[in-house]
Amino acid sequence: xxxxxxxxxxxxxxxxxxxxxxxxxxxxxxxxxxxxxxxxxxxxxxxxxxxxxxxxxxxxxxxxxxxxxxxxxxxxxxxxxxxxxxxxxxxxxxxxxxxxxxxxxxxxxxxxxxxxxxxxxxxxxxxxxxxxxxxxxxxxxxxxxxxxxxxxxxxxxxxxxxxxxxxxxxxxxxxxxxxxxxxxxxxxxxxxxxxxxxxxxxxxxxxxxxxxxxxxxxxxxxxxxxxxxxxxxxxxxxxxxxxxxxxxxxxxxxxxxxxxxxxxxxxxxxxxxxxxxxxxxxxxxxxxxxxxxxxxxxxxxxxxxxxxxxxxxxxxxxxxxxxxxxxxxxxxxxxxxxxxxxxxxxxxxxxxxxxxxxxxxxxxx
Amino acid sequence: xxxxxxxxxxxxxxxxxxxxxxxxxxxxxxxxxxxxxxxxxxxxxxxxxxxxxxxxxxxxxxxxxxxxxxxxxxxxxxxxxxxxxxxxxxxxxxxxxxxxxxxxxxxxxxxxxxxxxxxxxxxxxxxxxxxxxxxxxxxxxxxxxxxxxxxxxxxxxxxxxxxxxxxxxxxxxxxxxxxxxxxxxxxxxxxxxxxxxxxxxxxxxxxxxxxxxxxxxxxxxxxxxxxxxxxxxxxxxxxxxxxxxxxxxxxxxxxxxxxxxxxxxxxxxxxxxxxxxxxxxxxxxxxxxxxxxxxxxxxxxxxxxxxxxxxxxxxxxxxxxxxxxxxxxxxxxxxxxxxxxxxxxxxxxxxxxxxxxxxxxxxxxxxxxxxxxxxxxxxxxxxxxxxxxxxxxxxxxxxxxxxxxxxxxxxxxxxxxxxxxxxxxxxxxxxxxxxxxxxxxxxxxxxxxxxxxxxxxxxxxxxxxxxxxxxxxxxxxxxxxxxxxxxxxxxxxxxxxxxxxxxxxxxxxxxxxxxxxxxxxxxxxxxxxxxxxxxxxxxxxxxxxxxxxxxxxxxxxxxxxxxxxxxxxxxxx
Numbered sequence: 006x007x008x009x010x011x012x013x014x015x016x017x018x019x020x021x022x023x024x025x026x027x028x029x030x031x032x033x034x035x036x037x038x039x040x041x042x043x044x045x046x047x048x049x050x051x052x053x054x055x056x057x058x059x060x061x062x063x064x065x066x067x068x069x070x071x072x073x074x075x076x077x078x079x080x081x082x083x084x085x086x087x088x089x090x091x092x093x094x095x096x097x098x099x100x101x102x103x104x105x106x107x108x109x110x111x112x113x114x115x116x117x118x119x120x121x122x123x124x125x126x127x128x129x130x131x132x133x134x135x136x137x138x139x140x141x142x143x144x145x146x147x148x149x150x151x152x153x154x155x156x157x158x159x160x161x162x163x164x165x166x167x168x169x170x171x172x173x174x175x176x177x178x179x180x181x182x183x184x185x186x187x188x189x190x191x192x193x194x195x196x197x198x199x200x201x202x203x204x205x206x207x208x209x210x211x212x213x214x215x216x217x218x219x220x221x222x223x224x225x226x227x228x229x230x231x232x233x234x235x236x237x238x239x240x241x242x243x244x245x246x247x248x249x250x251x252x253x254x255x256x257x258x259x260x261x262x263x264x265x266x267x268x269x270x271x272x273x274x275x276x277x278x279x280x281x282x283x284x285x286x287x288x289x290x291x292x293x294x295x296x297x298x299x300x301x302x303x304x305x306x307x308x309x310x311x312x313x314x315x316x317x318x319x320x321x322x323x324x325x326x327x328x329x330x331x332x333x334x335x336x337x338x339x340x341x342x343x344x345x346x347x348x349x350x351x352x353x354x355x356x357x358x359x360x361x362x363x364x365x366x367x368x369x370x
Numbered sequence: 371x372x373x374x375x376x377x378x379x380x381x382x383x384x385x386x387x388x389x390x391x392x393x394x395x396x397x398x399x400x401x402x403x404x405x406x407x408x409x410x411x412x413x414x415x416x417x418x419x420x421x422x423x424x425x426x427x428x429x430x431x432x433x434x435x436x437x438x439x440x441x442x443x444x445x446x447x448x449x450x451x452x453x454x455x456x457x458x459x460x461x462x463x464x465x466x467x468x469x470x471x472x473x474x475x476x477x478x479x480x481x482x483x484x485x486x487x488x489x490x491x492x493x494x495x496x497x498x499x500x501x502x503x504x505x506x507x508x509x510x511x512x513x514x515x516x517x518x519x520x521x522x523x524x525x526x527x528x529x530x531x532x533x534x535x536x537x538x539x540x541x542x543x544x545x546x547x548x549x550x551x552x553x554x555x556x557x558x559x560x561x562x563x564x565x566x567x568x569x570x571x572x573x574x575x576x577x578x579x580x581x582x583x584x585x586x587x588x589x590x591x592x593x594x595x596x597x598x599x600x601x602x603x604x605x606x607x608x609x610x611x612x613x614x615x616x617x618x619x620x621x622x623x624x625x626x627x628x629x630x631x632x633x634x635x636x637x638x639x640x641x642x643x644x645x646x647x648x649x650x651x652x653x654x655x656x657x658x659x660x661x662x663x664x665x666x667x668x669x670x671x672x673x674x675x676x677x678x679x680x681x682x683x684x685x686x687x688x689x690x691x692x693x694x695x696x697x698x699x700x701x702x703x704x705x706x707x708x709x710x711x712x713x714x715x716x717x718x719x720x721x722x723x724x725x726x727x728x729x730x731x732x733x734x735x736x737x738x739x740x741x742x743x744x745x746x747x748x749x750x751x752x753x754x755x756x757x758x759x760x761x762x763x764x765x766x767x768x769x770x771x772x773x774x775x776x777x778x779x780x781x782x783x784x785x786x787x788x789x790x791x792x793x794x795x796x797x798x799x800x801x802x803x804x805x806x807x808x809x810x811x812x813x814x815x816x817x818x819x820x821x822x823x824x825x826x827x828x829x830x831x832x833x834x835x836x837x838x839x840x841x842x843x844x845x846x847x848x849x850x851x852x853x854x855x856x857x858x859x860x861x862x863x864x865x866x867x868x869x870x871x872x873x874x875x876x877x878x879x880x881x882x883x884x885x886x887x888x889x890x891x892x893x894x895x896x897x898x899x900x901x902x903x904x905x906x907x908x909x910x911x912x913x914x915x916x917x918x919x920x921x922x923x924x925x926x927x928x929x930x931x932x933x934x935x936x937x938x939x940x941x942x943x
Contacts, residue, residue: 093663332705
């Protein structure tokens, strides 16, 4: 059967083989454990010893479980935790010894005669196909689905409509986006009480004079900490709402030499020359690519780098993208100082913050 | 090897050496079960089903067993994990975070890590097993591809395997997002950005998935339901289908003496294969346990709870998400604003187009190859990668693209560790993801053909014996000896490539219009697919070459024997 194409019984053709005649399976080789009772006994002892070692490891596991501390002692042994290391090592070796033991047993002591099994084609035989097709035809004919198009079509219609029900039920997964992505809580300030800019974490307002040239401060709107001051319901800035507000309102303040700033244009084409306070500029911290908070500042160039995908923005030049995948400049927040000299937002951002979305340009602002 | 077989040890006989205890009881149970389940018929062939042996067949087993470890450790974790985003104040054992506000999900993750004995071990094992699961699926897939094991009748099992890889990846992403720590939250935020970039329905998808604006308080419970119920159920069903088809088709085997397209040679399931596979389960389980105990990963307590205003430098997803993340890093800043809508190509191309496209290409490979080659036969013997140079080159090109994209996902780490400019790395990779695969394709194809030529040379002229002989004239030659019969057979036990249809033949076939164009395209692709491949020698060529080699060797030896001085340089010539 070496040279010829071997047609398989169902008309398909199996692959051909080579020009050399198949020498057939090599002769079975006896292993030392097959012919030497001493080495057979040795292998038997080795397998049992491996299983015995596994049992010892389980005992070690139990000892470690009940004696070693967890909790705040997690840093014992090179920061890995004594309990975790001991449990992992003892259980790991317990399992490994069982596995190695079984495989050793299979290799050394179980029969190692190779067996030959004939394959069959994946295809059914012609007789089986015929019988199956006949059964299928009979079944379909008896159902009458072919002869009664009215039933068939109305059933298909009904099934299609029923499919709508579970899809519709997904509607309450969440509210519609509406205009939510177009504004942030920075817009909640009033002319009497403009929204103060506070340091993230310690929530203190910032005097323009607090910042040296080159300083970068991570900031949040004061309303997240002092909602009453802006007539905002405190539950609006708690828990999940706090996270939602932070994910849009997070802000970066950077002070640079006023002469370094190249004022750009706002959304209406007006100059941004009054958007900074003595060289202090405020930009959204949320990257315009996919929304990571941006944090890496290069002091000498006023470039800000996103640690996720390395988009780099020039904060002296209207947040322009100077490198990386982001498609749009960082939104700038126009700022000024209030009566007490604290930095405040003049208004909300004049464009949606964060990553782009389909209908981003839809609403006029 | 002459062996006194009469000494063969007792264990290998078919009769147990000593009478086993209670055969009656076992027989009664078997009878009880068979009368209800019909096990006798069902198991008749399967108990001694033959599985061929090769180390590379173990790769899929690693995936299977790590999946079992995932199920076991995962159930343990569900006993403590609280998939809720309700904000609480942490008061557990981990001092640096005590008093910090965080979600219940994060707090219960910390509880598992610090207040449940063995909890950290299980968490780390679960994560390690997930990474090994996906890695072994991918390597198994490469093995199946490079050896041609995906060919008829196994194409559907290849497709199922691709879906398993996809589901495993989604399962991994939903899983590592659950602790709600700073790193995973950053990943979820990026996923929110991906959804928002989707044309037309982006913001709706985001609002529906998050139950409102990002991050909301629904995403963790929803991911949890997907992670522990929906996706594992589908995974389990597909794994079962994958295994059933494997049993039905019987495993492929390498060609060799006695191993043909019509048979399968190996060890029976009971006892050898069952023991080896079962033992291997314990080895995989044991290795994962050691990794979980000795190698820390995803130390969420160091990252802290998720806060949308914070991020850590060097934020990266798990490794299997690295390649789309890399494309996301090197894509140029393309964004189109037109007719009042926004196309974020800088997200659409790397995330919404490339990964699904890659998956579709992978799933289509068996069908494309069989269409191009016109090969509709069943194949049960594996091919060496060198014997299908174009196929091998295609996958190496895809792997090169994958590898470069993956490297791009670590461009910041590369820049820091190797002291390079991140900008230069990024510019380089933007070009390399296009040029690299082309170079890889050409190099691989030529490399395979060289290896084929080497095989042919060994068949025709024998292998290099390492014995140098010197002729009386002073010429040196290495003695080549014929390959042993089994090896020579194995090298030649492969298909000849079909003779590709020529374009002229297609034109002469009388086809018209579209059909003609398609056939012409196929003829060209076929010619390119098989171009320069080395066919195995015919029986006559082999015979001739052997005859020639014997003659040459004989001549050389007789010259040496007749020479004036066999042991040193000749002085009087």
